[in-house]
Amino acid sequence: MAGLRTVRTDVGGREQFWQRTLRGWDTAFWILLAITAAFTVPAASGPGRRAVTVAAFAALAVGYQLLGHRGARLASRALTQSYLVVLVVATTVVTWSAELGIVLLFVAYSQIWFFATSRVAGVLWTVLLTTGVVAATALRVDASPDELPGIVGQSVVGLVFAIGLGLWVTYVAEEGEVRAQLLDELNAAQAALAASHHSEGVLAERARIAQEIHDTLAQGFTSVVMLAQASSAELAVGRTESAQERIGQIEAVARENLAEARALVAAFAPPALEDGDLAAALRRLGERFAAETGTPVRVDVDAPDTADPVPQDVAVAVLRGAQESLANVRRHAGASSVHLRLTRRSDEVELAVVDDGRGLRPDDPEGNGVRGLRERARAGGGSLELTGSDGAGTRVRLRLPTGGRA
Known part of the structure; x- marks a missing residue:
């Protein structure tokens, strides 16, 4: 809070206060000035003093518009302090020329505390104005030495009240400025946080889509390439029937990849889980x-007949895990058999993929596929557990909570 106190009591803080509240002060000034002039000018004794009173009000109005209002709008200390000079002089003149001038x-005290650049300046301007009013009142009533203490005493009471009220109003205004600054900082922090969350969300969505493409389309294209290579090899040795079978598999894989692509774009569940x-x-x-590979695959499912359906997000993760595991078997394992086992328990589902290939x-x-699968889990x-040894095969175990009962 020390830093905020420094900001709000210097000229820069006062300039912010002027610019935030100028419209309200404009309205209050013109209303109060009009009401005061309506009562004061007719009360002036004689045409001469009435003319002086009108001139003083006119000078005050022009001074406010050209110096006070303009200075606050432009945050000019020179203009606002020049206006306070006009305010003190005009108020003193009106107090001398009209009985109700006081x-x-x-208006004058409130204007002083609005345009003063500090508490000390507000006190000094208030004392200066009160001194001028005391002198003007004494001249207007042609006060005797015995009457001066009464005039001074009344003015001192007004002075103390004006200073106390001014200090309190200034404190309230400065606290409002502090709250306004804190609100601005909070809004800026919220905007920065929202932008950060948006960026994180975009990156996370990009990573998710990249993983989905890797787990579906990339693996499908890998199958197409390998089947096409096998077809070319079989055609080269005249095995047209086998080649035609491979071409049929290529078509099936391509159609499935197309369905996966459409599902990915539309954010649907994978076609295999429709x-x-x-x-x-x-x-x-x-x-x-x-x-496609000629490698036999055994699939076992161990789940009670009363088991609830696996939640879709969990089912998608398990299916992607199986796809990635089989893709790794195809590319790296050189296995002669693969075993997939799906197990449902009370609150989780487990997928185990075991091959008898070269192992780890x-x-x-x-690779990226295993890292993506681990992140998905x-x-x-x-x-996700990945175990195995050189020449003894590989075991992938994926466990995911289902939040339900088996």
Whole structure:
């Protein structure tokens, strides 16, 4: 708060206060000035003093418009302090020329505390104005030495009240400025936070889409390339029937990839899960893998008959895990058989993919697919285990919570 106190009591803080509240002060000034002039001018004794009173009010109005209002709008200390000179002189003249001129003090004191650049300046201007009013009153009534203490005493009471009220109003105004500054800072922080969250959301969505493309389209295209290479090899040796079978598989994979692409664009569930049966989707995946690679795949499902359906987001993660695991078997394992096992428990589902291929070597790097699968498992509140040894096959175990009962 120390820094804010420094900001709000210097000229810069006062300039911000002027610019925030000028419209309201304009309205109050013109209304009070008009009311005061309406009562004061007729009360002036004689045409000469009435003319002086009108001139003083006119000078005050012009001074406010050209110096006070303009100075506050432009944040000019020179203009606002020049206006305070006009205010003190005009109020003193009106107090001398009209019996009700002292009413103008209600306008003058409030104007002093609005345009003063500090508390000390407000006190000094208030004392100066009160001194001028005392002198003007004494001249107007031609006060004797015995009457001066009474005039001074009344003016001192008004002075103390004006200073106390001015200090309180200034405190309230400065506290309002502090709150306004804090609100501005809060709004700026909220805007920055919203922008940061938006950027994080965009990056997260890009990462999600990239992972979906890797898990679906990229793997499908890999299958198409490998089947096309096999077809070319079989055609080269005259095995047209086998080549035609491979071409049919290429068409099937391409159609499935097209369906995956449309589902990805439309944010639908994967086509393999359209019927909501995860076990059936895994069996179809295993059959297609066996047909494309010649590697037999056994799919087992261990789930009670009363098990609730697997939530769609969990089913998608399990299916993507199976696809990624089989893609790694195709590319790296050189396996002669693969076993997929889906197990439902009370509050989780587990997918195990085991092959009898070359296994894991100490220097094998973890690819993008495995990293993406691990991130998918972590985001779903689950875990991924990848185990195996050189020449002894690989085991992938994916566990995800379902939040339901088996």
